[in-house]
Amino acid sequence: MDITNRTVFIVGGTSGIGLGLARRFIAAGSTVIIGGRRNAPIDGLTTVEIDVTDPESVLRARDRVLADHPDLDVVVTMSGVMLVEDLRDPAHFASTETTMATNVLGTIRVIDAFTPYLIERGAGTIITVSSGIAFLPFPIAPTYGASKAAVHAYTEALRAQLAGTGVEVAELVPPAVASHPDIASTNPHALALNDYLDEVTDLLAEQPTPNEILVNGVLMHRWAERDGTYAELVAQRSKALAGLPGR
Template structure:
C-alpha cells in the first residue's frame, strides 16, 4: 500500500504498537485517527495532532458511535486497524481463570469482529480499502502461560483468512499483522522482546510493499509462524511451557 496517502483508523491505538504505527503513518503523510477508551490519553494525542475518537470495542453502541464520528470527519477513510487487545497469564487448573478468558475473548475476538463489521459496508461501497487485523506469533506457537490470549489470536487469524476470501473482488484487501514479543507495557516482561522502534520500522516497510502482503511477518516472528512446518513446534512449545513453573503451587525444578 501507499503509506503516504492513506486515511487510517486505529482502534486501540493509544499505546504500544498501535500508537507507534499511528505516529509512523502520520509521519509518512497519512491522515490518522486513533481510537481508545482512556480520554486522558486521547487528549494528549489530540494535542499531538492526531485525530482521536473514544471507543470501547466490547460495547456495540460505542463502536457504532465511533464509526459514525470517524466517517463524518473523514468520509474517505480507507484503512482500518483492529489493534485493541488484552492478555493475561492464566492458571487453567484454577476455574477462577475463566474471568480472564471471558474478558480476553470479548476484546480480542468479538471486539475485532465488531470493528471490522462496523466499517466493512463503507469500504465495500467505496470499492477500495484495507483492513488490518492483529493476531500474534502466539496464535501459531502457543505460550501456555497465556492460553486464552493465544487461542484468541488463532481465532483472529482464522477469521482474517475467511474475511479475505469473502471480500475478494470488492477492492477491499485484508492484511494480518502478526507481532512477536515486542517491548511495550503489554503482558509479562520478556527479555527477548523486540524494541518497539525496530519492530515498527520493519512493519512499515512491509506494509509499503506492492501488493500489500497478506501477512505482515517481521523476521522475529518467522520462528513462530513456521514452527510446525519447520519441525520445531514440539520442542519450542516444551521450552515455552517452562514459564508455567512461575504459577502458584508449580514446581520450579
Template sequence: MDITDRTVFIAGATSGIGLELARRFAAAGSAVIVGGRRTDLLDRLADEGFATVPIDVTDGAGVERARDAILESHPDLDTIVTMSGVMMTEDLRDPGHFGATEKTIDTNLLGTIRVVDAFTPHLIGRGAGTVITVTSGIAFLPFPPMPAYAASKAGVHAYSEALRAQLDGTGIEVCELVPPAVATIPEHARRNPRALDLAAFATEVMDLLRADPTPREILVKGVLMHRWAERDGTYDELVAQRSQTLAMLPGRQ
C-alpha cells in the first residue's frame, strides 16, 4: 500500500493509536481527516493542520452527516480506518453489567459496521480503495475481565473476513489491524509493563502497511502470541493465566 498519497479518514483518531496513525499518514504525505466526538480535541487537531469532522459512531444519522461532509471536501477519499472503540470491565455475575455490554457492542461492532456501510458505495464507485478495520489481540485470546470487548472485536474480525469476500473484484482492499496492549498514555505502561510503546508500535504498523500487497492482517510481533495461540497449542494455558486478573473486578475483591 502506497501511504504517501492517500486521502484517509480515521474515525476515532483524537487520541491514542488513532491519533498516532493520523500523524504517521500525514508525515508520509497523505491527506488525513480526523473524526471524533470531542470537539475540543478536534479543534486542537485542526490547529495542528488536520481536517476534522465530528462523528459519533453510535449515531447512524450522525455517521451519514460526517460522510457527506467528508466527501464534499475530500471527494478523492480512498482509505477508511475504523478506530473508534471503548474498553470496559464487566462482572458477568452481576446483571448490572449489561449496560456496559450494550455500549461496547454498539460502539465497537455496530459502530464499525455503520462507518463501513456509510463509505462502501463511494469506494465501490471509485473502483479502488482500502478499508482498515481495527480489532485486537483480545479478539483471538480473550481477556476475561472484558468479555464484551473480546466479543465485539471477534465480531469485527469475522465481519472483516466477510467484507473482504463480498468486496472481492471491486478493487477495494480490506485490511485488519490487530493491536496488542499498547501504552497510549504513561499510566498504561505502569499498569501493564508488557504494553508496547506507542511510537514503536506505530512504526511497525506503518512498515507493514507499506507492503505490497497490503497484508490482510497487520500483525506486529507483539500480537503474534495472541493471534496464533490456538494454532500453537498455548490457548488454554494463556487464558488460564489471564483469568487470574478477574481478581481486579470490584465484586471479586
C-alpha cells in the first residue's frame, strides 16, 4: 500500500507499537489520528477518546473522526490486553472475559463501525493486529492466544467478504516487541521497537500489500507447525508456568 498521503485512524495507538506506527505514517507524509481511552494530546498528535469495549464509545469516535477527516482511508485496530491466567483456578475467568471483550469484540466493533463507510468510498485499508502467539501458544496467557487466533480467523473471513469492494485487509502479526521497558527487561529476546517498525514499514509499503505483515522475528511462530518445531517450542514456552503461584 502507499503509506504516503493517507489518512489513518489507529485505535490503540497511544503507546507502544501503535504510537510508533503512527509516527512512521506521519514521517511518510500521512495524516494520523490516534484513538485511546484518554484523549489527552500526545506529542502534538490528534487523539480521539475510544473504549473498544463500549459500543457507544466506538460509534462516537467514528462519527468524530469522519466528521473531521472525511478522507479517512486506513483504519488500524490494535487495542489489546495480555493477562496471565492460571487455568487451575476458576477465578481466571474474569481475565478471560476482559481479554475477549477487548481483543476480539473490540476489534470487531471497530471494523463494523468503519466498514460501511469504506465500502461506500470504494477504497481503503483495514489493518488488524493478531500476534505470533496466535500460531504458537504461550500457555501462561491462554486466552490472549485464543483471542489472537480469533482475530486471525476473522481477518481471513473479512478479506474474503470484502473482495471486490476496493477495501483491502491486512493483518499485522507481531512477535514479542520491546514496546515498553518492562518487556525489554523481562524478555531479552523481544525485538527492539524501532527494528520492528523498520521491517513493518517496508512490508506495508509493498505493492500489493501482503495479507500478513510478517517480520523475520515472527516467522518461527507463524510456521512452527509446518516446520515441525511446534511441540518443542510450546514445551519451551510452557516453562513460564512454573512462575504461577503454587507451581
